[in-house]
Amino acid sequence: MAIITKAPRGTQDLLPSNGFREQFIEKNLTDISSYYGYKIISTPVFEHTELFDRGVGETTDVVQKEMYTFEDNGRRSITLKPEGTAGAARMFIEHGLFNEPMPQKYSYVTPCYRYEKPQAGRLREFHQFGVECYGSSSPQTDAEVISLARAIFDFFGIDGLKLKINSIGCPKCRARYQKALRDYFTPFKDELCDTCKTRLEKNPMRLLDCKDPDDKKRASGAPKILDYLCDECREHFESVKKYLDCLDIQYEVDPSIVRGLDYYTRTVFEFVSDSLGAQGTVLGGGRYDGLISQLGGPETPAIGFAMGLERFNLLLDAQGVNLLECPVPDIYIGSVGEDAKIAAMRHAEELREDGFSTEIDLVGRSIKAQMKYANKIGALFTCIIGSDEIKSGAVSVKKMKTGETFSLELKNFAESFERLRINDMCENISFPDGTDATDLNSLMGKVSGAEDNKEQPFV
């Protein structure tokens, strides 16, 4: 295929058949987060490269191997964001948001860019839904952030995910741990991959997330950070576990979770699925109490997570979760002749103003082809306006599913169609106890009763 009609490797188009589903997912993610107090933010797709060098960490895979970095025409080094946390932290400092009452809670959906080897669930352009909470060091916050992630998966009806948690301590305990790691890996120094040789000197903890299979095997026998936590960090981790227990959130303590980004301190966590093959981590996050001050802001504890939306979609598919279908038109208005065309356009406008999705013929199809098209796009109702309908002032509207027809006056077409549509929707509601769905009073009783008994209300 010619290069201009092929998207770059590791990128994905959002096709029209999936656009509404994606919007539905994103809307619900931000809505659920808003129940926890998270407000929507957005930061630029590109930032100064230095932000990621300093924020994400110079010895991480992301910074060393995966960033899309270029010089712009003003000779600035610019990088397409590989993740959302550093940009959010920059925004928090730049706009003095540390002066606002704490905690500050933000959510975002953003494209991210990492030059990785593409495979299922691993892309070069992907999208993250993330949350960041600034200003609380309380272990309650760690549990609340994790419970938000849990609520998201519950809402979408996803099960079977494993929550893995760990604590990677603070700079105080980390120094002792880094020394232990250096002592452990030094005898294998010559066998390490080139990147890990440098890491051994500069940041031995990064040896634990090397993707090289031999290095991985060696890393499994390395000392565990949990044995090196200082008293404060251990206490913090114990409290996080206690709060998770109180919230009935199941977890597994996994000392191998160290996360691939340098800013983390104390609690780190990942939600992992068995149904996604090698790229099983759907959501990852943790505490990063040092990042804001490291970037030049005041000491501010922080915690957050991000979930890859492409992986989330794969998970929904793997678990057979059916979300909102692409909406179909309420009505297709066919027309024959110039006067009818104008009438169809006018009625379509009225109907759309009243909230009904309406389509008309825009490509000059024959009447037979118009009906075939209406059927193909799944229009719920159809009608055809011709000279007879214009003369009589009435049109026959057909319900496509059953073939029933209804005569509606063209004069108040939108109003009559609205009545027809509402009646139709009510008829489609069935109550096991035989309640008449078109009886408004008994229906209101049912609706308020249903509130107490909602099972997956939006799915």
Ligand code: HAM
């Ligand atoms: P991360 O673990 O690097 O953390 O990425 C979070 C999620 O983004 C992953 O769990 C995965 O679902 C998705 N993801 C990462 N790389 C790719 C890729 N190449 N293709 C598709 N999906 C991918 C962070 O980015 C942190 N900023 C999370 C965070 C927020 N920590 C605190 N606050």
